[in-house]
Amino acid sequence: MFNVLISRLGQAVLVMLVVSAVSFVMFRYVGDPVATMSRENASVEEKAELRRSLGLDQPLVVQYGHFLSRTLRGDLGISYRNQRPVTELIAERLPATLELVIIATILSLALGIPLGVLCALKPHGIAARLVQALSLIGISTPTFVTGIVLILVFAVSLGWLPSFGRGQVVDLGWWSTGFLTISGLKSLLLPGITLALYQLTLIMRLVRAEMIDVLSSDYIRFAKARGLPARYIHFRLALRNALMPVITVTGLQIGSLIAFAIVTETVFQWPGMGLLFIQAVSFVDIPVMAAYLLFVGLLFVLINTVVDILYAVVDPRLRARSA
Amino acid sequence: MKTLASTPGLFVRLGAPLSVIVAAIVALFLVACALLASWIAPYDPTDLASFDLINAELPPAFTTDGDPSFLLGTDNQGRDLLSAMLYGARVSIAIGGGAVLLAATLGVTLGLLAGYFGGRVDALIMRIGDVILSFPTILLALLVSGIARAIFPGAATAEWAPIILICAIAIHEWVQYARTVRAATMVETAKDYVRAAKVIGLPPRRIMLRHILPNVMSPVLVISTINLAAAVLTEATLSFLGVGMPPTYPSLGTLIRIGNEFVFSGIWWIALFPALALVILVLSVNIVGDWLRDRFNPKLRVKR
Numbered sequence: 290m291f292n293v294l295i296s297r298l299g300q301a302v303l304v305m306l307v308v309s310a311v312s313f314v315m316f317r318y319v320g321d322p323v324a325t326m327s328r329e330n331a332s333v334e335e336k337a338e339l340r341r342s343l344g345l346d347q348p349l350v351v352q353y354g355h356f357l358s359r360t361l362r363g364d365l366g367i368s369y370r371n372q373r374p375v376t377e378l379i380a381e382r383l384p385a386t387l388e389l390v391i392i393a394t395i396l397s398l399a400l401g402i403p404l405g406v407l408c409a410l411k412p413h414g415i416a417a418r419l420v421q422a423l424s425l426i427g428i429s430t431p432t433f434v435t436g437i438v439l440i441l442v443f444a445v446s447l448g449w450l451p452s453f454g455r456g457q458v459v460d461l462g463w464w465s466t467g468f469l470t471i472s473g474l475k476s477l478l479l480p481g482i483t484l485a486l487y488q489l490t491l492i493m494r495l496v497r498a499e500m501i502d503v504l505s506s507d508y509i510r511f512a513k514a515r516g517l518p519a520r521y522i523h524f525r526l527a528l529r530n531a532l533m534p535v536i537t538v539t540g541l542q543i544g545s546l547i548a549f550a551i552v553t554e555t556v557f558q559w560p561g562m563g564l565l566f567i568q569a570v571s572f573v574d575i576p577v578m579a580a581y582l583l584f585v586g587l588l589f590v591l592i593n594t595v596v597d598i599l600y601a602v603v604d605p606r607l608r609a610r611s612a
Numbered sequence: 613m614k615t616l617a618s619t620p621g622l623f624v625r626l627g628a629p630l631s632v633i634v635a636a637i638v639a640l641f642l643v644a645c646a647l648l649a650s651w652i653a654p655y656d657p658t659d660l661a662s663f664d665l666i667n668a669e670l671p672p673a674f675t676t677d678g679d680p681s682f683l684l685g686t687d688n689q690g691r692d693l694l695s696a697m698l699y700g701a702r703v704s705i706a707i708g709g710g711a712v713l714l715a716a717t718l719g720v721t722l723g724l725l726a727g728y729f730g731g732r733v734d735a736l737i738m739r740i741g742d743v744i745l746s747f748p749t750i751l752l753a754l755l756v757s758g759i760a761r762a763i764f765p766g767a768a769t770a771e772w773a774p775i776i777l778i779c780a781i782a783i784h785e786w787v788q789y790a791r792t793v794r795a796a797t798m799v800e801t802a803k804d805y806v807r808a809a810k811v812i813g814l815p816p817r818r819i820m821l822r823h824i825l826p827n828v829m830s831p832v833l834v835i836s837t838i839n840l841a842a843a844v845l846t847e848a849t850l851s852f853l854g855v856g857m858p859p860t861y862p863s864l865g866t867l868i869r870i871g872n873e874f875v876f877s878g879i880w881w882i883a884l885f886p887a888l889a890l891v892i893l894v895l896s897v898n899i900v901g902d903w904l905r906d907r908f909n910p911k912l913r914v915k916r
Contacts, residue, residue, distance in 0.1 A: 304743055315759060425902070429895035431845050433852045434887040437872055441880055452876070548751040555853055556872070567853055570758040578758055589746055 293601045301594040308586035312579035313356045360583065366576035370569070375580040378565060384464045385455060386561030389553065390546045392481035394539060397488035402535070404489075405496025406528060409504065420493070427490040432549065436483040436556035443479060451476045453558035480557040484550060488542060495538055499531035541596060544589045628903060635899035642893045646701035653695035658861070672881050685881045687870060696867060697886050701893065703863040707774055708844035711781035712836050715843075718782065719789025720832060724820045726790065727797025738794070741787040749784040749846055756780035757855045770858040777856055781846045785839055789832060796828035834908050837901035841894045848890055864890045 331339075347355075359365075365375040408417040444452035456472030458465040467473030503509060504527055512522045551563030558564070562581065569577035628636075645652065672685040672693075685693050726734040744752065760776040800806055801824065809819045850856035851865030852872075859866055864886045871883025 304746075307743065315762075425898060426891075426895060429841065429845075429898050430891050431849055431852070431894075433849065433868065433872075434891060437868070437875060437883050437887065441875055441884070445876060445880075545748045548748045551750065551754070552849055552853065566754070567855075570754055570761070571854055573758070573762045575762060578755070582755060585751060586747070593746055 294598060297594050297597050297601075301590045304590050305587065308590075309357060309360060309583060310353070312360075312583050313353050315575055315579045315582075365580040365583070368569075368574055368577050370572050370574045370577070375576050378577065379562060379580060379584060382560060382562045382565050384466060385559060386547060386550050386554070386563060388467060388477065389480055389484060389550055389559060389561060390543060392477050393484035393488060393546060393550075394543065396481055396485035397492050398539065400485070401489045401492030402496050402528075402532070405493040406500055406523070408493070408497040409500030409531075410523060412501070424490045424493055427486060432483060432487050432552045433556050435486055436480070436553060439479050439483060440556070450479050452479065455560060480553050480559050483556065484546065484553045487549060488546060491542070492535060492539065495535055496531060499534055500527060503527045503531045537596060541592060544585070544592050547588065548585055628907075632899055632903045635896040638892065639896040639900060642701065642889070642896070643705060645698060646705050649695075649698040649702045653692075653698045655692040655695040657691045657696040657699050671879075672885075685885075687867070687882050688874060693867075693881065693885055696862065697864065697889055700862050700864045700867050700886060701889060703774075703857055703861065704844050704847055704865070704890070704893075707777050707781075707847045707857075707863065708840050710774070710778040711785065711843040711847070712840050714778055715782040715785035715839065716789050716832060716836060719786035720793050720825070720828075722786070723790035723793025724797055724824065724828075727794040728801055728816065728820055728824065730798075734794070737790065741790055744784060745787050747784075749781070749842075750849060752784050753777075753780035753846055753850055754853070754855060756783055757850060761855070770860065773857050773861075777847055777850060780850065781843050785843065788835060788839070792831050792835060793828050796831060797824055800824045800827050830908060834901075834904050837897060837904055841897040841901060844890070844897075845894055 363376055365379075367373065368375050368378055371378060404420050408420050411417050440452045443450045451472070454476060455467045456474075456476035457470040458467050458473055459470060460466075467477055504523075509522060509527055512526055517526075547562070550559075550561060551567055553559065554561045554563035555567055562584075565577060566581040568574070569581065650656070687693055687696060722737050726737040757776050757780045760772070760780075764772055797820075806819060806823060809823055814823075847856060847863060848865030848868070851863050852869045854869060857863040857866045859870060862870070867886035868883050868890070871879075871881075871886065874882050
């Protein structure tokens with residue numbers, strides 16, 4: 290057990306070091322910070338002085354060390370474009386993205402689980418076939434196309450819902466939320482649905498596969514033989530067990546959703562981290578890019594590591610295998 | 613071309629359901645149209661002299677205000693949308709195909725090395741793959757194109773865009789090939805014919821390329837179909853986000869991006885027709901790919 294913990298944590302630290310090294314290399318070699326920061330007609334001496342004061346004349350390893358210690362203290366540099374600390378920018382944008390991801394997760398679970406169960410219980414029924422066909426279309430339709438179609442129908446033609454921005458937000462301390470106003474909730478709807486559809490197919494397919502698996506197991510056949518009511522067997526006995534992996538995958542997917550929200554945020558001009566990042570990419574705003582990479586990398590590593598460790602705690606067989 | 617045309621017949625003999633045959637025909641038709649773009653397109657969208665701002669934003673020919681000489685209408689610069697789509701599809705397919713080719717070459721090579729030598733080589737390659745797979749495609753691709761943009765100055769970015777895109781997509785996709793080939797190679801390496809080849813002293817390079825490779829290629833071909841669909845989607849997404857193909861040389865994704873700016877003014881066709889073409893192309897390739905996977909290698913069903 291202890292070994293698993295150590296090896297997982299070791300791996301996590303290693304991955305984070307790699308990610309931070311990539312960030313560092315971006316910082317250091319992509320574009321010349323001296324050229325960006327000095328005056329246009331700065332003399333060679335002035336530039337050398339700036340180079341020295343930024344520590345750019347020191348050996349690479351030392352510079353990387355400085356970079357790491359700065360990063361650990363939460364200092365991620367200053368955005369070239371906005372001229373504000375990157376940490377501040379990210380903290381400001383974080384609530385918008387997280388609220389979007391939460392809504393999308395809730396929507397996709399609320400729709401995906403019933404549809405998946407339906408497909409598993411009557412795999413040859415018309416409804417199940419229809420759902421299967423739709424899910425293939427869902428996989429083949431890029432998120433931005435879904436978003437554009439939703440905007441065309443509900444914002445441009447019908448005029449029911451706003452097509453961009455967050456609407457009115459309420460500040461709770463540093464967290465600005467759109468959950469508390471009507472316009473905020475209305476604005477959440479279209480981007481939430483768009484992001485949820487990306488996740489929906491995955492959850493539906495997973496629930497279906499797990500349900501079919503569980504339904505053919507011995508304890509379910511025994512329950513049927515005992516004459517228990519079908520509802521009880523399907524929803525109390527089978528679904529509960531089928532949902533375990535679904536919960537894990539949903540958790541693991543939160544990282545992907547945050548990254549994938551980049552597309553949804555672009556379509557709906559949603560002022561989240563994704564939009565910040567994509568603007569940074571088109572303006573070659575290296576500090577923001579590097580910080581976003583570090584942040585999302587950390588999130589992924591944290592989620593993966595926690596899931597791995599929890600699995601080892603719950604399932605002793607995994608412990609034996611990796612030891 | 614002859615092999616392309618006889619493919620549907622092949623599907624019939626393999627007992628494919630009607631939907632798969634239809635999908636295969638649609639996919640081949642779209643690919644053929646895209647490849648023949650410069651011959652069948654009514655106008656040449658890359659030729660600046662062929663379009664005129666006076667014709668900008670004309671609706672499709674079948675609507676009331678449509679101009680019969682532009683079947684699907686025109687875009688914001690007066691380009692014929694159908695021609696732009698045909699050329700755009702060619703760009704999309706070329707980049708998707710290029711990415712799959714690069715990913716397959718890289719993945720098969722590394723998978724062979726990992727599976728044949730095992731030990732440290734294996735651990736190194738596979739750990740790198742694990743790390744890459746733990747990030748979503750779109751993030752890695754954005755990162756690669758972001759770095760490339762920073763390295764190449766403005767003008768060169770447009771020129772290098774296809775290459776950058778191919779690399780950005782392949783950096784994620786090679787891992788799946790490597791995993792598949794590694795597993796198959798391990799199975800083959802333990803078999804008698806490979807051990808015999810080792811005993812008579814053949815060099816590892818020859819054993820891997822001449823003896824093992826032909827026996828591990830079939831799953832590679834099967835996953836390539838689905839990966840092609842995924843690569844086309846990723847390219848479209850990157851172009852839509854504005855870090856892919858430039859508007860002067862648009863792919864389907866770029867066309868949708870351009871169209872997206874006009875959606876609010878009720879000009880729906882510029883975004884909608886390229887989107888429709890993209891979805892139909894990817895959907896038909898996915899249907900064929902799904903069926904191929906189930907037909908030839910049920911073990912490959914990965915959760916998606």
